[in-house]
Amino acid sequence: MPEMAGLDEGGPLFAQVAERLAGEIAGGGLAEGERVxxxxxxxxxxxxxxxxxxxxxxxxxxxxxxxxxxGIGMFVATGARATLLARRRAEFTERYxxxxxxxxxxxxxxxxxxIALIRESSSERRGVAV
Amino acid sequence: MTPAISVTGLTRxxxxxxxxxxxxxxxxxxxxxxxxxRNGAGKTTLLRILAxxxxxxxxxxxxxxxxxAENEDVLRRLVLVxxxxxxxxxxxxxxxRAASFCHPDWDAGLASSLLNDYGVRAGKAIKGLSRGQRxxxxxxxxxxxxxxxxxxxxxxxxLDAVARQVFYDRLLAxxxxxxxxxxxxxxxxxxxxxxxxxxxxxxRGRVALDTAADGLRGMATTVSGxxxxxxxxxxxxxxxxxxxxxxxxxxxxxxQVSGEDRELARSLGLDLxxxxxxxxxxxASGWSAGxxxxxxxxxA
Numbered sequence: 001m002p003e004m005a006g007l008d009e010g011g012p013l014f015a016q017v018a019e020r021l022a023g024e025i026a027g028g029g030l031a032e033g034e035r036v037x038x039x040x041x042x043x044x045x046x047x048x049x050x051x052x053x054x055x056x057x058x059x060x061x062x063x064x065x066x067x068x069x070x071g072i073g074m075f076v077a078t079g080a081r082a083t084l085l086a087r088r089r090a091e092f093t094e095r096y097x098x099x100x101x102x103x104x105x106x107x108x109x110x111x112x113x114x115i116a117l118i119r120e121s122s123s124e125r126r127g128v129a130v
Numbered sequence: 131m132t133p134a135i136s137v138t139g140l141t142r143x144x145x146x147x148x149x150x151x152x153x154x155x156x157x158x159x160x161x162x163x164x165x166x167x168r169n170g171a172g173k174t175t176l177l178r179i180l181a182x183x184x185x186x187x188x189x190x191x192x193x194x195x196x197x198x199a200e201n202e203d204v205l206r207r208l209v210l211v212x213x214x215x216x217x218x219x220x221x222x223x224x225x226x227r228a229a230s231f232c233h234p235d236w237d238a239g240l241a242s243s244l245l246n247d248y249g250v251r252a253g254k255a256i257k258g259l260s261r262g263q264r265x266x267x268x269x270x271x272x273x274x275x276x277x278x279x280x281x282x283x284x285x286x287x288x289l290d291a292v293a294r295q296v297f298y299d300r301l302l303a304x305x306x307x308x309x310x311x312x313x314x315x316x317x318x319x320x321x322x323x324x325x326x327x328x329x330x331x332x333x334r335g336r337v338a339l340d341t342a343a344d345g346l347r348g349m350a351t352t353v354s355g356x357x358x359x360x361x362x363x364x365x366x367x368x369x370x371x372x373x374x375x376x377x378x379x380x381x382x383x384x385x386q387v388s389g390e391d392r393e394l395a396r397s398l399g400l401d402l403x404x405x406x407x408x409x410x411x412x413x414a415s416g417w418s419a420g421x422x423x424x425x426x427x428x429x430a
Contacts, residue, residue, distance in 0.1 A: 012344040040306035048324040050306050102397050
């Protein structure tokens, strides 16, 4: 599906829109109290049906991450960022650590070696000699 | 919400040929619906009947609450843009003026900005337009009409990918500003997929699929990787298609994939790829034909 401004084929589109918005909020791109793009704005940006975009916004509103201000639009709720970051931390093991261990096992890298590799990469990133 | 279009048991015969065979469907007001199917499936016949340009052999058709045929009140609230639209021998600006008389909500500013996007001059004779420019004129009329029911029948013959993107963008923008009911027939399915709220697939004159577009995504998944792993992963699940090459296999599996499934697939070293709308439609077009011909069916 070309030209969709980065939405991929995995899962329903509305869920992907919700995920993108959640990512923006967690990353601080959308601050608490800030106005969230409208369904029409999101539809134009992602080149998707406005009803699909609205459904994505509603997913976050139902979770209390967005709040509606009558006649103005949707805004990021207070505490939304903390909630999302807590969720991401909880998912970190499943999304990153487990796959890492799976691939390591496949390559015959044991846990000690893996930890050493992580230390090594981490120090390189900081520019510190190992 | 009352449907903008409601069709029940619609059949259309041409001598001994059946173009539409007991079609029943509704299109909700204010939605964009994709009308999909192979060439000759009956999409154009259906759209022409909805636009009152052709008569049903039997069955009932309601557009905006009334039968469209010879119904002036319905027809002025409706526009049909055809792939092979034929225009009388006059200039672009004349075609726009004629359209402005037919459609009460006509927006002349939108029309000229669209023509400008497509580089079509208003003073040019329609005969002298390229195929793509003629399509651009059709799209311009279809959007600028701002008709409550807007029907597009493969509106972009001769338009390249960039020009088609202009059409999608302008359609979405104008739809957002002036909501209406849009039915768009296309065989560029994956390209247009994200525009649709609902999808209707017609196959050999019958409705093969009529569903919300969101529900279709993730309805089936291709599982690929080592044969043994693929087999153990897909064991006991409905499967549409299976292909193998040496020690690798690729299986199309029906049904939603859970988080646990993903975890399992990862540990087995399998790739999971959701089927695109186009692939699903190819399947849907095969369903009503029976399993035997499934493998032979491809898009024309």
